Amino acid sequence: MFTTGSKLFLGATALSIAAAVVYGNAKVGAEGWLGVLGLLSAALAFAFLFGVNWYTKDGNVSAMSENAAAEAPAARPPAERSMWPALAAIGVGTVAVGAVSKPIVFKAGIVLLLAAAIEWVVSSWSERASADATYNAGLRKRLLHPIEFPVTAAVGLGILIYSFSRVMLWIDKSAGPAVFVVTGALILFGGFLFASKPSLKSGVVTGVCVVGALGLISAGAVMALDGQRTILEHPTTETDNSAACNSAEEGPGELAEVDDRGSQAVAGKASVAMIITLEDDQLIAHEQGVAEPQNPVTVSRGNTINVIFKNRAPEERRLTVNMGEFSEDINGTTVKTLPQVCTTLVKSGSNQFLTFEFAKPSIASSQPYTFTVPGLDDLEPIEIKVP
């Protein structure tokens, strides 16, 4: 009948055909046909290997001899049913599907295949190590438990941690500390309870832990599917887009989410040069460490300046840094440049981070460096001095 090896390739063949059908239905067009073709080719290859393994009885010469099989202890059928061929088949199928779909599926298939192969090889070897089944089982444990236990524990913990992270990313930001404290307190309380009642049956402890873990994994799965909360308004900087930086509306060609230099300057978020607040039709600059608002403000030449813009106006506004006016004589024609950087439109009540740098001192420019807010012409700008 079917040998163990032939079962593996038969399963892989069946899975590849099934995958080809599913993929062919899901994808239409040339790209879809290419995937189907790949999967059917794999099915053909697996079918060939199935035939070879079936015909040669997995290359086991002694197994092909009825007498030898009956007499040799190592040729006795395995003591337990093995799940590794089935898992290896699933691994092969996953690799095949991953090869034509997503790299992550392909990688998962490789991992599954490798794990099944290792387990299968060691199990097969240990089952025939001697005629003593108990000794053989012990041999397998000695070899594989040092790998199985840590890996299983790591994967299990990983799943629990990932589930918990999904929960924490789903709930409201303000509720996060409370949930964290309550969860920690519950775990501590449970641990204390178990430790103080040594007579408690291990089944009860296991049951409580399993129910808790399943609850957490289920909650994590549900919340992961629902998606995480909106965490932060990303720091955004518009550069060399005068149309946007001079407009109170969303400017032409404006990127809604740049997340460029501002977000890279992580350190600056905790200790910015100044906070610029738009409130009551006034632009106010509070420099780090300085008690009173400043106008003008002085910043260093050649230094990365990080500021936070707080929009406390009732409507969306942006902060623009006017970085002077420079003239250049090109072939007898005077060309003027007015470099600017600005935030994107910031919602009322929101903050945004802005990073910029002055390469030249103020005296190099024919116009002062200033902070302004487009659309508020009566607003007194904040002058920026660069010595």
Place this chain on the structure above:
Amino acid sequence: MSGVDQSVSTVRSVKQRSAIGLAGIAAAMLLGGCAQDAPQDTFKPAGPNAQRIQNLQWPVFLVAGIVGLIVFATIIYVVIRFRDRGQEMPEQTHGRPALEITLTIIPAIILIAVGIPTVSTVFSLAKTSDTQCVVNVTGQQWWWEYEYPVQTCGGVEIAEPLVTSGELVIPTKTPVLLRITSNDVIHSYWIPKLNGKRDAVPGRIHPLRMEADHPGIYAGQCTEFCGLSHARMRMDAVGLTTDDFSTWVANQLQPAEKPTDEKALRGEDTFRAQCSRCHQVNGLMEENADGTNSEKPIIASPDLYIVSGNAPNLTHLMTRTTFAGATWDLLTDECRTKLHDASPEEFGALYLGGVTPECFNEAELRSWIRNAPAMKPMFSSEADKDLSGGKYRGMPNLNLTDDQIDEIIAYLLERK
């Protein structure tokens, strides 16, 4: 002498030499603490902030010392008294709640006793709301720049921002707020006699209080390894009375004047051609075709040539006493000693006098201009520029002739 005796003698000799060596090192460390000429002595505070640290560190040091002595003495006693002499294993006991609770409570009380003044000092040193003057401090490889924003600093009006380097000049008896940052890598600002240290981190502004009780010069050193010439990144804080500080500010706001001396005039041309690419001199104008000054100021472009995007402003170089990251003196030894030893009453006038031709330490400045990287390694050779993205990390060797160096020095000597 037998072979055994010889080897025993050799072992003794090695032990004796090791003991003498260790005793020598210990003595050197102990005597090092007795040095009188130690400008960066943190145990000699010269301002209220450093005094607060001093008031904290002595009692904490005392408590830590006593605890340390008790612990070491106990360990030594136990090791000797109960050493293995082949005696019977004593009875093993477990758990002495009274003793364990006592040994937990005593350290807790000591920690609380030390913690309360420590936290109080940390908060008082972090306070910035009562400062009366603001200076932006920017570290870069390997020098410090100081910018004074528009403000009233300790009663002195600063109408336009001014910039200097190497020496932080502050009015005495005035709480000054330093806003410290960096242009390139992490540095650390420390004037031991005036306050503790504060890291200068790119993209961040770290506040630090600074106050000097008396006029004088207070030495400091970058205390965060910041590259090849970290050891040559020094700084001085200069305390001036309010009147003297007012005079200093007024002078610093003046643009450079046209040189009068003929050699200095040629030096101005050389400076314009060679140095003004990186060094700003306020008031230095572009030249017209007829040799007269135009109305267009020369704007240095250190951002094109230097990693940090900045180079010291040299408008008033000769009002400072040091150059190149406060590492070399602009004053001769004699004049430097006279200035540093001056009484608080005499100090202001001497300092404001700047570098006179008689006191000018020409040799070191000349060497610097001739080949700066030879004095302060900076990866500034053409071959190493690729490592810095095509930019220098300091002043390169400009291969100037002796005549050009003479002219530049004549020009710089008038930058007061």
